[in-house]
Amino acid sequence: xxxxxxxxxxxxxxxxxxxxxxxxxxxxxxxxxxxxxxxxxxxxxxxxxxxxxxxxxxxxxxxxxxxxxxxxxxxxxxxxxxxxxxxxxxxxxxxxxxxxxxxxxxxxxxxxxxxxxxxxxxxxxxxxxxxxxxxxxxxxxxxxxxxxxxxxxxxxxxxxxxxxxxxxxxxxxxxxxxxxxxxxxxxxxxxxxxxxxxxxxxxxxxxxxxxxxxxxxxxxxxxxxxxxxxxxxxxxxxxxxxxxxxxxxxxxxxxxxxxxxxxxxxxxxxxxxxxxxxxxxxxxxxxxxxxxxxxxxxxxxxxxxxxxxxxxxxxxxx
Amino acid sequence: xxxxxxxxxxxxxxxxxxxxxxxxxxxxxxxxxxxxxxxxxxxxxxxxxxxxxxxxxxxxxxxxxxxxxxxxxxxxxxxxxxxxxxxxxxxxxxxxxxxxxxxxxxxxxxxxxxxxxxxxxxxxxxxxxxxxxxxxxxxxxxxxxxxxxxxxxxxxxxxxxxxxxxxxxxxxxxxxxxxxxxxxxxxxxxxxxxxxxxxxxxxxxxxxxxxxxxxxxxxxxxxxxxxxxxxxxxxxxxxxxxxxxxxxxxxxxxxxxxxxxxxxxxxxxxxxxxxxxxxxxxxxxxxxxxxxxxxxxxxxxxxxx
Numbered sequence: 001x002x003x004x005x006x007x008x009x010x011x012x013x014x015x016x017x018x019x020x021x022x023x024x025x026x027x028x029x030x031x032x033x034x035x036x037x038x039x040x041x042x043x044x045x046x047x048x049x050x051x052x053x054x055x056x057x058x059x060x061x062x063x064x065x066x067x068x069x070x071x072x073x074x075x076x077x078x079x080x081x082x083x084x085x086x087x088x089x090x091x092x093x094x095x096x097x098x099x100x101x102x103x104x105x106x107x108x109x110x111x112x113x114x115x116x117x118x119x120x121x122x123x124x125x126x127x128x129x130x131x132x133x134x135x136x137x138x139x140x141x142x143x144x145x146x147x148x149x150x151x152x153x154x155x156x157x158x159x160x161x162x163x164x165x166x167x168x169x170x171x172x173x174x175x176x177x178x179x180x181x182x183x184x185x186x187x188x189x190x191x192x193x194x195x196x197x198x199x200x201x202x203x204x205x206x207x208x209x210x211x212x213x214x215x216x217x218x219x220x221x222x223x224x225x226x227x228x229x230x231x232x233x234x235x236x237x238x239x240x241x242x243x244x245x246x247x248x249x250x251x252x253x254x255x256x257x258x259x260x261x262x263x264x265x266x267x268x269x270x271x272x273x274x275x276x277x278x279x280x281x282x283x284x285x286x287x288x289x290x291x292x293x294x295x296x297x298x299x300x301x302x303x304x305x306x307x308x309x310x311x312x313x314x315x316x317x318x
Numbered sequence: 319x320x321x322x323x324x325x326x327x328x329x330x331x332x333x334x335x336x337x338x339x340x341x342x343x344x345x346x347x348x349x350x351x352x353x354x355x356x357x358x359x360x361x362x363x364x365x366x367x368x369x370x371x372x373x374x375x376x377x378x379x380x381x382x383x384x385x386x387x388x389x390x391x392x393x394x395x396x397x398x399x400x401x402x403x404x405x406x407x408x409x410x411x412x413x414x415x416x417x418x419x420x421x422x423x424x425x426x427x428x429x430x431x432x433x434x435x436x437x438x439x440x441x442x443x444x445x446x447x448x449x450x451x452x453x454x455x456x457x458x459x460x461x462x463x464x465x466x467x468x469x470x471x472x473x474x475x476x477x478x479x480x481x482x483x484x485x486x487x488x489x490x491x492x493x494x495x496x497x498x499x500x501x502x503x504x505x506x507x508x509x510x511x512x513x514x515x516x517x518x519x520x521x522x523x524x525x526x527x528x529x530x531x532x533x534x535x536x537x538x539x540x541x542x543x544x545x546x547x548x549x550x551x552x553x554x555x556x557x558x559x560x561x562x563x564x565x566x567x568x569x570x571x572x573x574x575x576x577x578x579x580x581x582x583x584x585x586x587x588x589x590x591x592x593x594x595x596x597x598x599x600x601x602x603x604x605x606x607x608x609x610x611x612x613x614x615x616x617x618x619x620x621x622x623x
Binding site: 009010011012014015016017018019022023026027029030113117118121122123124126127128129130312 | 389394421431435461466490494497
């Protein structure tokens with residue numbers, strides 16, 4: 001049993017120290033731990049899967065009803081003409097707002113709070129480099145957001161694979177699982193890069209969060225406006241100008257949806273509440289991969305570099 | 319362990335430290351200076367968080383700036399203490415132990431050990447937000463000692479500690495110094511520093527005014543004769559005898575009437591002469607002290623110069 005009197009004498013540490021390459025993981029793990037401690041994280045993470053849940057319920061009842069009624073009803077089933085990969089695209093698109101809120105929760109304060117507490121003085125005096133710090137913080141946002149994106153998509157994929165092979169789930173696109181694995185990385189990469197950059201510019205998490213929200217919503221209104229303009233042009237039987245299609249993807253949401261369309265190789269199809277011509281009018285064709293992929297990589301790369309340049313233990317007066 | 323050759327650091331047009339030359343080895347070294355003297359800048363240069371504008375700074379023969387190899391052998395206890403307020407003390411130190419490269423099990427064990435060393439075991443489970451200044455100082459020292467570093471730098475470590483805490487802190491630093499580590503303590507509270515060490519680096523307006531042992535530095539300050547106070551029951555007789563001794567610059571009776579204040583040069587020679595007077599001429603004295611042979615006086619003389 002330990003003595004109730006504290007032993008204040010100095011004792012040496014003679015245990016081993018792991019190589020420096022594992023430091024980023026300690027930083028990432030702590031960031032993840034802090035994120036998942038928040039109740040809001042679990043709330044918004046659950047909410048982000050709502051479209052998959054709706055699809056599961058609709059498919060389940062549609063399947064049950066048509067099987068009970070008979071072959072004639074089966075021919076009229078909405079699932080006969082379904083493009084399966086578009087269901088993933090639609091769910092991905094619908095989850096964007098929730099993923100943004102998650103990014104706010106997990107990422108906005110990630111460096112700003114360290115700046116405020118001047119904790120970098122201590123962290124960067126430990127045997128971890130600035131690169132370890134940046135990678136650790138980036139992964140601390142990327143891992144939770146990617147898991148939140150990936151888990152419902154994979155669950156939905158497995159459910160459909162088991163239940164709807166007869167309806168062409170497998171034959172429509174055998175490479176769908178590979179494409180999905182790439183698609184689910186997009187929000188993680190986007191949000192971790194952008195939030196890291198914004199967070200590194202501020203001394204307060206709330207201020208960084210406010211700026212991030214501003215960037216998100218202002219750019220989101222551009223996407224919404226272009227979507228509306230595109231729909232109105234299509235309803236009048238005219239083809240919208242290319243600038244409208246391109247501007248649609250000029251937002252935090254838009255660029256991710258554009259990337260998802262390029263990866264899945266689809267323009268998308270009408271969502272469930274608007275299955276007819278109205279739904280078709282809302283569809284904006286996929287952007288060119290040769291344009292959107294470099295822009296996406298450039299935005300993420302520049303964001304990480306900005307964060308890198310801002311991170312320093314000591315505020316240096318120029 | 320640490321060597322600086324003509325090291326300067328500028329912040330734009332403001333000078334942080336100017337042309338610093340020094341060597342720091344094992345033991346406690348006090349970094350002294352008034353606010354803005356450049357103590358924190360020098361510590362940040364040594365901890366590799368700033369790069370010298372000019373000059374060559376080496377720690378274990380390597381440049382410390384952005385050099386994790388050097389950080390492995392160094393513990394840093396900064397002046398600021400507003401770390402993540404929502405961690406508790408144990409979590410904070412444990413996280414930094416993982417950053418030092420300990421595996422989960424060893425990190426926990428070592429964290430418990432260093433927290434005990436700084437007397438925080440009972441309070442380690444509380445959130446840092448509820449810690450007093452003294453408790454934060456202890457936690458900061460705990461994280462600096464985690465990996466058993468060769469050099470520990472402490473920026474104003476005694477601020478906010480209660481008297482018992484200060485004593486414990488000083489004892490711990492003494493033990494660390496005795497085990498061959500270099501402890502660099504920055505402070506402007508001279509009385510406390512004096513209790514810890516006689517080895518000092520004195521900075522003023524970015525320049526290094528003096529470096530080395532306090533006694534040696536005091537002896538080298540020729541401009542100010544050493545003050546010596548002699549207590550005696552017979553001050554007039556004693557003054558008559560002392561007036562014949564060499565190196566005395568001035569002599570005056572103190573108001574209390576039982577002591578004489580002398581100003582002398584070469585105090586060691588004077589002390590020998592006083593001893594001889596006591597033994598051979600029957601000089602009666604009750605006590606002898608040197609009021610300006612302390613850090614405060616040395617600091618004052620050097621800064622005023």
